[in-house]
């Protein structure tokens with residue numbers, strides 16, 4: 001179990017290294033590292049959901065732990081600190097000073113790319129990328145092998161040694177031989193057992209019922225090994241279906257059987273298993289489910305407002321932290337392999353030299369690429385991982401508005417802002433839906449939206465079972481509204497910017513491509529642009545029956561199995577024209593209208609966010625014409641459709657529907673009719689229409705439209721930087 005965990009934690013984050021990366025790597029002779037020992041990392045077989053490595057029993061896992069990996073990529077910066085209680089070590093430790101000197105020279109090479117962070121050089125993300133490929137972060141590394149040490153010098157072993165003398169040495173040595181032979185025999189038996197089970201699985205029986213007609217999967221204690229074998233076998237059949245399938249069984253039957261097994265093995269609800277499975281070819285889906293069983297590496301983001309990555313690495317190494325640069329794509333991330341100290345309580349942490357942040361959380365900020373002296377809005381900012389990153393990138397210049405609707409989470413945001421020495425940020429506490437009314441004209445806006453968290457199942461396994469169909473209607477609805485608000489808050493005429501980045505830590509299409517497509521449909525004054533991120537899979541332009549804008553390929557998808565990072569989605573939009581006059585109203589005062597429009601777009605599972613291929617050009621060219629009357633007709637038609645779908649008589653509700661269309665009476669209460677149900681999370685009450693740029697203070701807040709978000713998950717999520 002520990003081994004599987006170790007492997008993922010240790011595997012490099014980001015794109016897999018190219019062969020030239022490995023060749024370019026220089027390595028120190030372990031003997032010349034003055035006591036530093038080589039850190040070993042091994043690949044493992046697919047993990048069990050309970051954390052055990054598959055295909056190998058605990059013994060095998062333990063055995064493999066003792067073998068040296070020959071993989072050059074897996075080395076870590078380390079400094080072996082003397083343990084509190086002296087232990088016998090396979091390599092003697094030198095005094096700290098010597099180590100430091102040696103490690104220092106290694107790190108100088110490895111970390112020199114981030115020196116720019118504090119001195120004059122432009123450390124914008126564009127620059128990040130340009131330099132990333134030439135940076136020699138992984139050179140001259142010093143490695144350790146604690147696993148090996150532990151295996152050899154366990155406490156138990158030292159007890160045995162104390163009674164070792166000339167008289168009993170032969171006897172003890174014989175006993176050791178016998179023990180080793182027994183262990184080998186056990187291992188062989190285990191391997192044989194595995195093979196036996198594989199043979200059983202070869203006669204794969206996919207029927208739902210056993211001979212007595214009882215449902216098969218209602219096993220009280222499912223045999224995980226058997227399930228795993230069967231899953232692997234079914235995936236194999238699905239992958240080469242023509243050649244391998246049983247002619248009496250259809251692909252759908254195989255898929256259904258596989259999904260059942262996946263639910264039993266990994267513990268997903270059938271609903272979510274199917275949703276996630278449908279994102280990938282079967283083999284890749286399996287890799288995704290496996291990757292969700294192991295934690296991602298611990299990562300620190302260097303706070304370049306206070307220090308450089310090189311200095312931080314030196315300080316932490318001196319405290320006994322084993323780390324290395326997160327990957328060539330970032331100049332500020334450090335991946336931690338091992339630590340003798342709690343990373344959330346080191347003097348460096350308390351002094352704000354770093355923040356603990358998942359690697360994929362760097363990506364939206366890098367994509368937004370804020371420039372110095374700009375006005376930037378982080379719409380959903382708590383607890384501030386990305387806001388403080390934004391502040392560091394602009395070197396505390398310009399103004400960042402860090403907003404979050406959740407007061408409690410905002411406390412964490414304020415704490416991080418102070419700790420990290422951020423001085424250009426104003427914290428506010430609005431529903432982001434209000435923002436275009438509170439204040440507009442931003443150069444750039446980041447919307448790191450509340451989401452279902454299907455990208456972070458490794459962190460929060462409850463997602464496997466607690467997400468229902470309604471979550472995947474409710475959340476996308478909120479996300480769409482938020483994205484429109486983000487777009488409407490940006491100044492299209494910004495000299496340096498005019499960009500919006502939308503991100504989630506979810507991998508579902510409903511929360512990502514469909515949300516972006518919705519925004520493209522509703523706001524022809526934006527277009528998708530390249531994120532500038534050097535890795536990540538292209539967003540879907542087609543999914544099931546849905547067709548998205550061809551530029552959806554510019555969006556980026558991140559998966560744990562592909563890059564060993566949290567699942568994430570990043571889209572970057574550029575605003576090309578002014579916000580249409582009706583748009584801001586649609587965000588707040590005319591919520592019922594907006595909801596009705598959304599409903600039309602979300603009419604059913606099949607046509608949710610769909611765009612016909614031939615409509616795509618129209619979507620891009622249509623900007624310039626916002627015809628309220630035409631919209632009103634369309635909206636009325638949509639409302640009628642909705643009411644009819646509910647089985648109600650439109651005439652009896654007509655006056656209300658028409659009123660809501662014309663914006664005369666926009667009081668939405670949940671549960672009364674279809675559009676009201678859909679708008680349930682956004683209850684709006686209109687007061688005075690306000691100008692765009694009200695100061696962000698108590699007064700400004702009072703004077704603006706009150707929009708309460710009930711469905712933002714506020715208070716539920718842990719206030720931890722993503």
Ligand SMILES: C[S@@+](CC[C@H](N)C(=O)[O-])C[C@H]1O[C@@H](n2cnc3c(N)ncnc32)[C@H](O)[C@@H]1O
Pocket residue numbers: 361379380381382383384385386387403404405406409430431432433448449450451709711712713714715717720721722
């Ligand atoms: C994914 S988290 C943001 C994480 C943050 N960007 C970071 O990097 O630390 C989503 C945040 O959205 C906030 N939120 C949800 N609905 C909101 C709304 N309508 N307006 C503003 N914030 C909202 C939640 O309180 C939550 O803190």
